[in-house]
Amino acid sequence: xxxxxxxxxxxxxxxxxxxxxxxxxxxxxxxxxxxxxxxxxxxxxxxxxxxxxxxxxxxxxxxxxxxxxxxxxxxxxxxxxxxxxxxxxxxxxxxxxxxxxxxxxxxxxxxxxxxxxxxxxxxxxxxxxxxxxxxxxxxxxxxxxxxxxxxxxxxxxxxxxxxxxxxxxxxxxxxxxxxxxxxxxxxxxxxxxxxxxxxxxxxxxxxxxxxxxxxxxxxxxxxxxxxxxxxxxxxxxxxxxxxxxxxxxxxxxxxxxxxxxxxxxxxxxxxxxxxxxxxxxxxxxxxxxxxxxxx
Amino acid sequence: xxxxxxxxxxxxxxxxxxxxxxxxxxxxxxxxxxxxxxxxxxxxxxxxxxxxxxxxxxxxxxxxxxxxxxxxxxxxxxxxxxxxxxxxxxxxxxxxxxxxxxxxxxxxxxxxxxxxxxxxxxxxxxxxxxxxxxxxxxxxxxxxxxxxxxxxxxxxxxxxxxxxxxxxxxxxxxxxxxxxxxxxxxxxxxxxxxxxxxxxxxxxxxxxxxxxxxxxxxxxxxxxxxxxxxxxxxxxxxxxxxxxxxxxxxxxxxxxxxxxxxxxxxxxxxxxxxxxxxxxxxxxxxxxxxxxxxxxxxxxxxxxxxxxxxxxxxxxxxxxxxxxxxxxxxxxxxxxxxxxxxxxxxxxxxxxxxxxxxxxxxxxxxxxxxxxxxxxxxxxxxxxxxxxxxxxxxxxxxxxxxxxxxxxxxxxxxxxxxxxxxxx
Numbered sequence: 001x002x003x004x005x006x007x008x009x010x011x012x013x014x015x016x017x018x019x020x021x022x023x024x025x026x027x028x029x030x031x032x033x034x035x036x037x038x039x040x041x042x043x044x045x046x047x048x049x050x051x052x053x054x055x056x057x058x059x060x061x062x063x064x065x066x067x068x069x070x071x072x073x074x075x076x077x078x079x080x081x082x083x084x085x086x087x088x089x090x091x092x093x094x095x096x097x098x099x100x101x102x103x104x105x106x107x108x109x110x111x112x113x114x115x116x117x118x119x120x121x122x123x124x125x126x127x128x129x130x131x132x133x134x135x136x137x138x139x140x141x142x143x144x145x146x147x148x149x150x151x152x153x154x155x156x157x158x159x160x161x162x163x164x165x166x167x168x169x170x171x172x173x174x175x176x177x178x179x180x181x182x183x184x185x186x187x188x189x190x191x192x193x194x195x196x197x198x199x200x201x202x203x204x205x206x207x208x209x210x211x212x213x214x215x216x217x218x219x220x221x222x223x224x225x226x227x228x229x230x231x232x233x234x235x236x237x238x239x240x241x242x243x244x245x246x247x248x249x250x251x252x253x254x255x256x257x258x259x260x261x262x263x264x265x266x267x268x269x270x271x272x273x274x275x276x277x278x279x280x281x282x283x284x285x286x287x288x289x290x291x292x293x294x295x
Numbered sequence: 296x297x298x299x300x301x302x303x304x305x306x307x308x309x310x311x312x313x314x315x316x317x318x319x320x321x322x323x324x325x326x327x328x329x330x331x332x333x334x335x336x337x338x339x340x341x342x343x344x345x346x347x348x349x350x351x352x353x354x355x356x357x358x359x360x361x362x363x364x365x366x367x368x369x370x371x372x373x374x375x376x377x378x379x380x381x382x383x384x385x386x387x388x389x390x391x392x393x394x395x396x397x398x399x400x401x402x403x404x405x406x407x408x409x410x411x412x413x414x415x416x417x418x419x420x421x422x423x424x425x426x427x428x429x430x431x432x433x434x435x436x437x438x439x440x441x442x443x444x445x446x447x448x449x450x451x452x453x454x455x456x457x458x459x460x461x462x463x464x465x466x467x468x469x470x471x472x473x474x475x476x477x478x479x480x481x482x483x484x485x486x487x488x489x490x491x492x493x494x495x496x497x498x499x500x501x502x503x504x505x506x507x508x509x510x511x512x513x514x515x516x517x518x519x520x521x522x523x524x525x526x527x528x529x530x531x532x533x534x535x536x537x538x539x540x541x542x543x544x545x546x547x548x549x550x551x552x553x554x555x556x557x558x559x560x561x562x563x564x565x566x567x568x569x570x571x572x573x574x575x576x577x578x579x580x581x582x583x584x585x586x587x588x589x590x591x592x593x594x595x596x597x598x599x600x601x602x603x604x605x606x607x608x609x610x611x612x613x614x615x616x617x618x619x620x621x622x623x624x625x626x627x628x629x630x631x632x633x634x635x636x637x638x639x640x641x642x643x644x645x646x647x648x649x650x651x652x653x654x655x656x657x658x659x660x661x662x663x664x665x666x667x668x669x670x671x672x673x674x675x676x677x678x679x680x681x682x683x684x685x686x687x688x689x690x691x692x693x694x695x696x697x698x699x700x701x702x703x704x705x706x707x708x709x710x711x712x713x714x715x716x717x718x719x
Contacts, residue, residue: 096609
């Protein structure tokens with residue numbers, strides 16, 4: 001009894017997945033073949049075309065030869081145990097890993113057939129097209145209006161005050177927040193509730209009209225009601241945006257996504273239509289994970 | 296069952312021990328604070344006890360007969376006549392009249408009661424009001440420093456009273472009739488240094504300090520903040536930046552007198568800048584303050600939560616925009632606090648300024664950055680080293696003024712931090 005307990009604890013308390021390289025464990029290695037993904041990793045109309053992507057922290061590999069297409073206006077969920085590299089992989093898509101000095105990315109990553117990691121590529125332009133929502137709500141300590149208006153302002157999307165007002169209102173409406181905050185746009189955003197803050201962050205991300213929104217566990221700090229609202233929002237946004245969402249909640253993945261990708265120790269094990277992954281997974285690791293045998 | 300009971304017993308035992316430990320630790324803490332407060336109390340009581348008399352001046356009020364014949368003066372508008380005229384005689388005569396029993400023979404002893412600068416005061420008054428010639432005016436003058444010391448410190452063994460018995464009796468009598476009075480020492484706040492303690496003031500030193508601090512602030516704050524931002528946000532992590540970092544930390548620990556020598560060698564000898572001026576003082580203090588400001592600014596930048604940075608980067612803000620729009624506003628309170636503390640350090644600094652000549656005896660209140668000046672702590676140093684005891688109380692008074700400046704600067708730092716701090 002005791003020994004089982006300890007193993008479970010060590011699994012659960014695996015440190016932050018961004019910073020720490022994956023640790024290899026014996027049974028997984030025998031099952032996973034590098035670069036081999038079961039299911040349907042490719043798409044006919046890809047927004048992102050990712051081939052043989054490898055990420056290293058220093059010399060330690062965190063992502064091992066992953067190939068994947070992300071379709072246009074698709075919601076794809078990344079699931080997997082802590083430390084499997086799903087956040088790291090997500091952050092490659094708008095080069096948020098650039099600020100980590102020891103992080104190196106190899107392979108081919110293309111957004112609409114243009115290389116993301118081209119040294120000549122302007123990362124500011126990339127991030128204007130690929131927005132991001134983070135795990136913890138992180139509004140700027142400014143007014144609600146300024147939070148949403150910040151992106152359009154720095155990119156010069158609105159020339160007149162009225163244009164800017166319109167962008168702010170539309171973004172807040174899309175984020176389902178307008179009715180709640182329209183009377184206090186000048187109030188400080190840090191005074192809002194956690195769920196409101198996260199929806200504000202989504203409004204802020206879509207205010208610059210990105211083509212893709214990356215969400216890194218957007219609901220992990222929220223209560224079920226706020227989570228429900230954010231999930232509704234994702235469903236609505238999927239009509240006009242490509243959404244990549246990392247989540248620890250399999251129910252959430254099942255509810256919001258069209259396709260689901262299962263990551264394990266830096267490998268992409270299985271990608272398939274969401275209902276297929278959850279009803280009849282092809283890979284035995286996927287099955288063990290979704291049935292709760294580990295993770 | 297028995298096992299459990301004994302375990303509870305053991306816990307109870309150890310609890311007692313833990314609480315004892317906690318109480319002992321708390322007692323140590325209280326003791327430490329008491330020692331610190333005690334030291335502060337001793338410092339303040341000593342300085343205030345010795346120095347409060349520095350804020351008191353002794354004056355003498357008398358009817359001065361401005362007799363042209365006595366003063367060898369018939370036209371107060373004539374510059375040459377004014378220079379030649381005798382302004383001491385009317386004062387001596389007026390005081391002899393005030394003292395019953397004093398005669399023309401006592402004139403030397405009477406004269407010793409009046410401040411040597413009183414005649415200058417009288418001359419200036421007459422120059423300003425030429426129509427006073429031939430009239431009698433009731434005027435107030437500073438007494439001689441010896442009288443000042445006697446009035447304030449009679450019976451105090453630390454002070455040697457230079458008046459003779461005859462003079463003491465006179466002063467006692469004049470005090471009783473309110474001819475000699477004590478009042479708030481406005482002279483101390485309205486003039487520069489002087490050889491005569493009664494006439495010595497700290498306005499020159501205050502203005503010198505303000506000018507020097509201004510130069511220090513406008514140089515060290517922008518340079519320090521810019522260096523901190525570059526090192527934190529833009530500099531690549533390599534051996535060279537490590538080397539710079541180690542050296543900044545070293546500079547913070549370099550004795551200030553070395554900065555003084557550097558200022559002397561570089562600014563004065565090499566660049567040929569004038570000695571004793573606030574600009575050079577400010578430059579030297581800038582060198583000294585920079586490490587403090589850089590270190591505290593870097594700490595402030597580091598404490599900005601990375602989530603804010605990520606949020607801005609995620610929307611597509613460039614490095615510069617992240618820094619200017621988000622990092623800098625959030626780090627500003629910390630930077631300002633560090634800078635004010637650095638400035639307070641610089642305000643109290645003496646050693647480097649001695650070497651660049653700000654220790655000179657300067658009577659005039661400086662009127663520019665290139666005018667000879669001294670600063671508050673150097674003024675304290677000068678007066679504290681003076682053999683004349685009347686200067687000691689001025690030194691204590693000057694220390695109080697300096698402390699008031701330091702306390703208000705630190706209070707400003709705390710207030711600014713409270714005011715500007717954003718919570719999230």
